[in-house]
Amino acid sequence: MATLYNQYDKNIRLTWFYITLFLVFVIGVGYVFAGAMQSSAILYIAVAFSVLTSVASYWWSDRIVLLMSGAHELTFADNKEIYRLVENLSITAGLPLPKIYIIEDSALNAFATGRDPKHGVICLTTGIIARLEKTELEGVIAHELSHIGNRDTLVSTVVVILVGFVALLADWFRHWAWYGGNRDSDNKSQAQVILMIAAVVLSILAPLAAMLIQLAISRKRESLADASGALLTRYPEGLARALEKIAGDTEPLEAANRATAHLYIANPFKGKNVAKLFLTHPPIEERIAALRGMEIK
16 A cells, blocks of 8 residues: 555656656757758747746736736734635745735635745635534645645746757747748758758647646656645545545636646646646646555554
């Protein structure tokens, strides 16, 4: 039977395996495009543009997400019980107290953001505060604190940079191939023609493959946060019961959108059947089973 600790270690290993795979994939795509275009300058421009925009989004992503979600900060005077719950779990986790934000929505959901533990933010809907029992809410908060402690916001930023880089390369290559890349085709060697064909295929498939890897990493980070949160509370059943209630909630979260959906503890869009490969989260049934299959030693 899986323990909390080996589940935690397994998810960490799988996450870094996916990230390594992603880096190799990005380098491979860049190599093929550069070879087909016979110029490395496009790579330097793409990298510089991607890094600059991504660094900016990293520094201000928490403010952007909170603004997009219509969230407002919760103070100690507003809700002493929630404030103390987050404070006590933060002390247990050895993390600085994050800022607490609230979304005025009766749907059951929550997310964490912030570029590092010193700038961590936990955001809860009014619905999840009102409708979960204390042990269930503790499980949810511990899950979100684990995202902060596990540096998931940093991993997510790195992955977003890589996905954006692949999409940018693919767009630029198609533009180049359409407006001038096929000139002097009679003078190309057989190897160059093969490389060109491979690059055209990659320009179509690479963004989709990059997105699938991103979603796989997102699902692993959710599984890791489940295991880490259970370690923090020492009570996996609390989070399991919370996930059951969240799964049973049919109300979609009005503030959510495609850009922020992966941040939430569960898919904020309800009633939409999506193939497993395209899910931002592992199926809740699997997460509940994993939690209830753990044992504390």
